[in-house]
Amino acid sequence: MEQEERMPSDEELVERIRQGEQAAFQTVVEKYQQRMYAVAYGLLGNREDALDTVQEAFVKAYRSLAKFKGESSLYTWLYRITVNAAIDLERKAGRREEVEFREEIEPDEEKGEYPAAPPSENPVEQLMRKELGGLIEDAIQKLPSEQRTAIVLREIEGLSYKEIAGIMKCSEGTVMSRLHYGRKKLQELLGPHLE
Amino acid sequence: MKNASVLNRAVTLFAFLLILFWASSQALAQRDEATETVRVTVYLIEASHGTPGADPEIEGIVRQLKGTFGYSSYRLESKIRKDIKMGDAEKISLPRSRVMYVYAQGYEGNRIKLKVKVSEKTGRGESRDTLNTEFRIVEGGTIVIGGYDCDAGKLIVAISADMR
Amino acid sequence: MTIRCEDVRKLLERFYDRELKGKQLTAVTAHVQECVNCSKELERIERVGRALKAHYEQVAVSESLSGMWNRVSEAIETPAAAEPLSFREKLLGILRLPKPAWAAVAAVAVAVILVFAYLPGNQDSTFAANDCIIDSVVAENCSIMVYETGNAGMKVIWVMDEGTSGTNNNGGVTS
Numbered sequence: 001m002e003q004e005e006r007m008p009s010d011e012e013l014v015e016r017i018r019q020g021e022q023a024a025f026q027t028v029v030e031k032y033q034q035r036m037y038a039v040a041y042g043l044l045g046n047r048e049d050a051l052d053t054v055q056e057a058f059v060k061a062y063r064s065l066a067k068f069k070g071e072s073s074l075y076t077w078l079y080r081i082t083v084n085a086a087i088d089l090e091r092k093a094g095r096r097e098e099v100e101f102r103e104e105i106e107p108d109e110e111k112g113e114y115p116a117a118p119p120s121e122n123p124v125e126q127l128m129r130k131e132l133g134g135l136i137e138d139a140i141q142k143l144p145s146e147q148r149t150a151i152v153l154r155e156i157e158g159l160s161y162k163e164i165a166g167i168m169k170c171s172e173g174t175v176m177s178r179l180h181y182g183r184k185k186l187q188e189l190l191g192p193h194l195e
Numbered sequence: 196m197k198n199a200s201v202l203n204r205a206v207t208l209f210a211f212l213l214i215l216f217w218a219s220s221q222a223l224a225q226r227d228e229a230t231e232t233v234r235v236t237v238y239l240i241e242a243s244h245g246t247p248g249a250d251p252e253i254e255g256i257v258r259q260l261k262g263t264f265g266y267s268s269y270r271l272e273s274k275i276r277k278d279i280k281m282g283d284a285e286k287i288s289l290p291r292s293r294v295m296y297v298y299a300q301g302y303e304g305n306r307i308k309l310k311v312k313v314s315e316k317t318g319r320g321e322s323r324d325t326l327n328t329e330f331r332i333v334e335g336g337t338i339v340i341g342g343y344d345c346d347a348g349k350l351i352v353a354i355s356a357d358m359r
Numbered sequence: 360m361t362i363r364c365e366d367v368r369k370l371l372e373r374f375y376d377r378e379l380k381g382k383q384l385t386a387v388t389a390h391v392q393e394c395v396n397c398s399k400e401l402e403r404i405e406r407v408g409r410a411l412k413a414h415y416e417q418v419a420v421s422e423s424l425s426g427m428w429n430r431v432s433e434a435i436e437t438p439a440a441a442e443p444l445s446f447r448e449k450l451l452g453i454l455r456l457p458k459p460a461w462a463a464v465a466a467v468a469v470a471v472i473l474v475f476a477y478l479p480g481n482q483d484s485t486f487a488a489n490d491c492i493i494d495s496v497v498a499e500n501c502s503i504m505v506y507e508t509g510n511a512g513m514k515v516i517w518v519m520d521e522g523t524s525g526t527n528n529n530g531g532v533t534s
Contacts, residue, residue, distance in 0.1 A: 342518035
């Protein structure tokens with residue numbers, strides 16, 4: 001009887017990377033690249049910048065693996081680096097005000113890859129989804145960057161107000177306000193298409 | 196013999212200069228003609244006499260505006276980024292059924308050439324152009340078009356352009 | 360604990376975001392089960408949230424990230440400290456150039472200056488001073504003013520919007 005190959009845990013992978021096994025880091029990249037890309041794309045709004053950001057985040061993670069103490073989950077740590085890399089990219093391009101990232105952020109859920117797209121979707125449904133996707137991306141890019149960041153972190157990643165406040169270096173009240181105005185604007189732009 | 200050597204060097208240098216001049220002109224001309232993309236960032240700002248303050252993202256623009264305008268509040272209503280291919284245009288909706296069209300016309304003398312048109316609905320399903328302007332802006336430069344009525348004050352549209 | 364719709368609306372986003380606790384959570388949960396209007400409002404918030412999440416997850420699923428590992432591994436193999444060192448080396452290389460090479464560098468400089476001097480559209484004296492040159496402004500059914508403002512001389516085209524009143528509307532210009 002064939003035995004199913006067991007996926008190594010993140011702790012095991014980190015240990016193997018520390019011992020110089022690059023294949024273990026490849027496993028980490030392949031495991032988390034999709035979620036990191038979703039956030040980077042949401043924050044930056046274009047494919048090339050999002051891909052660069054994810055690459056940059058993995059490289060930074062590899063080079064600073066010694067600093068990873070294992071106090072938070074590997075995903076949480078990678079996630080922090082991705083958000084910082086996206087903020088850095090926007091800052092370099094002069095598109096964003098100064099926002100810093102703090103250490104205490106710890107999203108509480110361990111997350112893996114997204115489930116694949118439903119195979120049952122017919123061409124009409126696909127077209128409608130693409131059109132709606134365009135509207136969503138246009139709408140989210142119309143938000144000021146603080147509102148956009150709050151919305152992406154909340155709606156896509158499901159982070160708590162406290163975690164978002166830590167990332168955006170503002171109070172939880174400000175997070176609520178940014179989410180509120182962002183949602184109001186999105187409701188205005190997308191609401192009629194979602195009825 | 197010495198004079199001949201100097202002459203040779205001078206001729207070589209002159210030929211080199213000519214080749215370089217030609218190559219540089221060609222490269223620059225190609226950039227003008229290439230189908231490049233302009234990234235236009237449009238900030239829709241509501242200026243009013245309300246609670247003093249300005250969104251951090253538009254502080255730089257507001258600092259410039261404050262020299263001339265007497266508004267106390269500058270609120271960023273929305274930020275729109277459009278990548279426009281040379282020769283193409285993008286449409287941006289403004290409050291009160293106004294529409295702004297931004298045309299990327301070319302790249303001339305280190306400046307991006309843009310045309311901006313503002314149209315408004317006349318009420319019978321038709322629209323008329325109220326403003327039509329053409330300008331050349333340096334990369335990363337900002338121009339402001341404002342004065343339209345909006346909810347609590349005046350609409351200020353700040354347009355920045357960069358080559359992609 | 361009973362709660363009014365007005366108060367529920369203020370708490371609805373926090374409820375949706377699972378940030379409510381204790382009595383507030385109990386009260387809002389009970390209220391949205393009973394109140395049609397508040398549950399519709401909650402549904403509106405949920406609908407936008409669901410659409411965003413579904414879209415960006417779909418974007419990530421559709422993107423072929425199969426090349427990511429190659430990009431990452433190539434970047435990892437490039438030593439992080441190589442960039443400043445190589446720049447320094449390049450700089451030293453330039454300084455160690457023999458005399459004819461220096462002459463070539465000078466020639467490049469002269470050529471670049473010549474190219475820029477002869478470029479059409481670059482001959483205006485305002486190039487260094489202004490970010491923007493306005494070639495034309497045409498306004499219909501409204502008056503306009505063009506200002507130059509701030510230290511950077513930012514150009515402002517101000518439209519006297521006559522949509523609401525015929526009174527002076529020059530944006531509260533201070534000078």
